[in-house]
Amino acid sequence: MPPVAIAPIPRDRTLVTDVAARLAQLIESGAFAPGQRLPPEHVLTEQFAVSRSVVREAIASMRAEGLVNSRRGSGVYVNEHRQSQPFRISLADVDTVPSIVQVLELRAAVEIEAAGLAARRRSPQQAADVSNALRRIDEVGHDSVEAAQADLHFHQAIADATGNAHFSEFLNYIRGLVIPRQRVRIETQTSLGSDAYLQMLQREHCRIEQAIAVGDEVGARDAMRDHLIGSAQRYQRWASEARAQSES
Amino acid sequence: MPPVAIAPIPRDRTLVTDVAARLAQLIESGAFAPGQRLPPEHVLTEQFAVSRSVVREAIASMRAEGLVNSRRGSGVYVNEHRQSQPFRISLADVDTVPSIVQVLELRAAVEIEAAGLAARRRSPQQAADVSNALRRIDEVGHDSVEAAQADLHFHQAIADATGNAHFSEFLNYIRGLVIPRQRVRIETQTSLGSDAYLQMLQREHCRIEQAIAVGDEVGARDAMRDHLIGSAQRYQRWASEARAQSES
DNA sequence: GGACAAAAATTAGTCTGACTAATATCGAGA
DNA sequence: TCTCGATATTAGTCAGACTAATTTTTGTCC
Numbered sequence: 001m002p003p004v005a006i007a008p009i010p011r012d013r014t015l016v017t018d019v020a021a022r023l024a025q026l027i028e029s030g031a032f033a034p035g036q037r038l039p040p041e042h043v044l045t046e047q048f049a050v051s052r053s054v055v056r057e058a059i060a061s062m063r064a065e066g067l068v069n070s071r072r073g074s075g076v077y078v079n080e081h082r083q084s085q086p087f088r089i090s091l092a093d094v095d096t097v098p099s100i101v102q103v104l105e106l107r108a109a110v111e112i113e114a115a116g117l118a119a120r121r122r123s124p125q126q127a128a129d130v131s132n133a134l135r136r137i138d139e140v141g142h143d144s145v146e147a148a149q150a151d152l153h154f155h156q157a158i159a160d161a162t163g164n165a166h167f168s169e170f171l172n173y174i175r176g177l178v179i180p181r182q183r184v185r186i187e188t189q190t191s192l193g194s195d196a197y198l199q200m201l202q203r204e205h206c207r208i209e210q211a212i213a214v215g216d217e218v219g220a221r222d223a224m225r226d227h228l229i230g231s232a233q234r235y236q237r238w239a240s241e242a243r244a245q246s247e248s
Numbered sequence: 249m250p251p252v253a254i255a256p257i258p259r260d261r262t263l264v265t266d267v268a269a270r271l272a273q274l275i276e277s278g279a280f281a282p283g284q285r286l287p288p289e290h291v292l293t294e295q296f297a298v299s300r301s302v303v304r305e306a307i308a309s310m311r312a313e314g315l316v317n318s319r320r321g322s323g324v325y326v327n328e329h330r331q332s333q334p335f336r337i338s339l340a341d342v343d344t345v346p347s348i349v350q351v352l353e354l355r356a357a358v359e360i361e362a363a364g365l366a367a368r369r370r371s372p373q374q375a376a377d378v379s380n381a382l383r384r385i386d387e388v389g390h391d392s393v394e395a396a397q398a399d400l401h402f403h404q405a406i407a408d409a410t411g412n413a414h415f416s417e418f419l420n421y422i423r424g425l426v427i428p429r430q431r432v433r434i435e436t437q438t439s440l441g442s443d444a445y446l447q448m449l450q451r452e453h454c455r456i457e458q459a460i461a462v463g464d465e466v467g468a469r470d471a472m473r474d475h476l477i478g479s480a481q482r483y484q485r486w487a488s489e490a491r492a493q494s495e496s
Numbered sequence: 497g498g499a500c501a502a503a504a505a506t507t508a509g510t511c512t513g514a515c516t517a518a519t520a521t522c523g524a525g526a
Numbered sequence: 527t528c529t530c531g532a533t534a535t536t537a538g539t540c541a542g543a544c545t546a547a548t549t550t551t552t553g554t555c556c
Contacts, residue, residue, distance in 0.1 A: 012317065012318070012319075014320075014508090014509065014510090015509075015510070016308060016509080016510095020312070040535075040536055040537085041536075041537070042536085050510080050511090051510055051511045051512070052511085052512085052513095053301065053304070053509085053510065053511070053512090054509085054510065054511085056301070056305060056537085056538090057304060057305055057308040057509095058308075059537095060264060060305040060306075060308045060309050060312075061308050061309065061311065061312035062312070063309065064268070064308075064309035064310070064312040064313050065312050065313070069260065070260070070537065070538090071260075071518085071519075071536090071537075072262075072517070072518045072519075072536075072537045072538060073517065073518030073519030073520075073535075073536055073537060073538090074518075074519050074520070074535090074536065074537075075519090075520095075535090075536065075537075076536095076537080081338075081339045081340055084339060084421070084424045084425065085421070085424070086334035086335060086336035086421070087334060087335040087336065087417065087418055087421040088332075088334035088335065089414060089417075091329055091332060092329060102412045102413070102414055103414060105361070105365065105410075105412055105414070105415075106358065106412070106414045106415060106418060108361065109357055109358045109360070109361030109362070109415075110354065110357045110358065112357070112361060113353070113356065113357030113360060113361075114357070117353065162353075164350045164353055164354070165350070166337060166350055166351060166353070166354045167353075167354060167357075169335065169337075170335055170354060173332075173333070173334070173335040176332045176333070177332065262537095262538065262539090263538075263539070264538080264539095288506075288507055288508085289507075289508070290507085298539080298540085299539055299540045299541070300540085300541085300542095301538085301539065301540070301541090302538085302539065302540085304508085304509085305538095307508095318508065318509090319507090319508075319547085319548080320507075320508045320509060320546070320547050320548075321506075321507055321508060321509090321546070321547030321548030321549075322506090322507065322508075322547075322548050322549070323506090323507065323508075323548090323549095324507095324508080
């Protein structure tokens with residue numbers, strides 16, 4: 001008798017996944033070129049020696065993946081531009097403090113350059129948007145939820161002022177990864193650090209806004225760099241304090 | 249008689265897509281929590297008033313999207329960590345010269361900061377890797393394909409030297425968007441600009457490598473910025489020349 | 497009662513056949 | 527040659543059956 005049962009290994013291989021994988025491979029390899037029509041279902045049925053249900057579910061999978069599109073009465077066609085693999089940071093990788101700092105570093109890189117581009121290229125309207133966002137942070141004051149949102153809008157206004165939508169979209173993506181924790185941080189900090197903390201933040205914001213307003217590219221980058229590095233350091237300090245507190 | 253036929257609007261809505269969308273919405277809204285089991289197929293069949301084929305193809309779609317997973321004999325379960333929407337630049341958006349420049353701007357932002365981080369944190373081994381990559385560019389000389397690859401490795405070595413895998417991965421993603429065209433550019437340039445062009449590139453590379461070697465964070469950033477801005481300008485100039493040439 | 501095993505019920509996977517609706521193809525007529 | 531209509535092709539949907547894996551229930555023995 002074996003000492004322990006062999007690991008079950010939930011083989012979720014099914015005919016559907018097999019057929020989908022083989023079809024996907026054929027497309028990848030170029031056997032079916034973009035724009036080209038796949039063989040009709042009944043042909044795939046006999047070639048793969050499976051039922052039509054299996055073929056249809058496999059095609060439904062590939063359609064969901066954006067690999068093909070179906071046209072009723074016509075056929076299934078390979079999509080023209082099969083998207084390159086997207087950029088994705090696994091949420092599972094954003095769990096520890098160091099890993100979050102790594103994400104913040106990438107975000108900082110983009111925001112720093114965004115501040116520089118904004119200073120160089122912002123329209124008068126965009127400059128006004130940044131200034132308004134800054135004022136809004138002052139107005140909301142201590143409400144931590146509102147403050148977090150106002151802070152977000154400030155950074156968003158800067159990204160928009162670059163005139164390059166990729167910056168806005170990328171920062172939007174990064175935010176989705178770290179914002180939940182950041183909000184906690186801000187709430188904690190504001191309840192602890194209170195006025196002094198908020199004023200320091202606002203001084204940093206103000207420096208950024210001024211540089212963008214006067215078109216000082218280098219100054220905007222430096223100000224944003226100081227702001228984000230400061231934020232990251234504050235985050236790390238807070239995290240270590242929180243840990244020390246929970247261990248005591 | 250109408251002047252022109254009404255736009256066909258290929259409505260690719262089907263029962264399958266509808267059911268999949270509604271189920272996805274129920275999951276998004278939290279009606280079905282992660283880890284929870286979906287109602288069995290025959291229940292969905294009567295609730296949505298569709299056949300089992302439709303339900304199954306809808307579930308196959310969601311499975312392909314990573315939203316759920318099926319366990320034969322047990323049920324369909326909502327995946328625990330439904331990934332956040334990834335960052336993706338549509339290839340369709342990377343077709344014109346200005347749009348490519350926008351992508352290059354985002355790439356530059358990340359590479360500039362990567363150079364700074366590399367200068368600050370690189371291990372001796374990583375510094376050596378960067379230097380070796382630089383030397384390799386010299387060695388391959390005029391072979392445009394090899395040169396493009398060596399150039400890529402140089403930038404890759406710098407990203408690796410940050411010690412932050414997100415930088416490497418992000419630049420890898422960006423490369424997948426613009427490299428095909430860049431290679432063409434390099435080939436054209438090398439055949440036209442020849443030695444002078446290569447030597448200028450290598451001087452820029454060398455400046456970056458030196459700054460990283462001695463741990464000059466600001467210098468590394470500046471050198472990388474000059475290099476990438478120069479590259480973008482050269483690309484734009486080449487593109488406009490190519491256009492002028494094709495029009496003549 | 498509790499632990500274990502067998503039986504039953506539940507559930508997803510697969511197959512078959514049919515019909516519908518949209519599209520594509522072909523041929524006859526102008 | 528072009529247009530229009532009939533025909534063929536094809537994906538979408540429905541229905542029912544059977545298989546295989548899992549879960550639940552039941553029954554038995556201790």
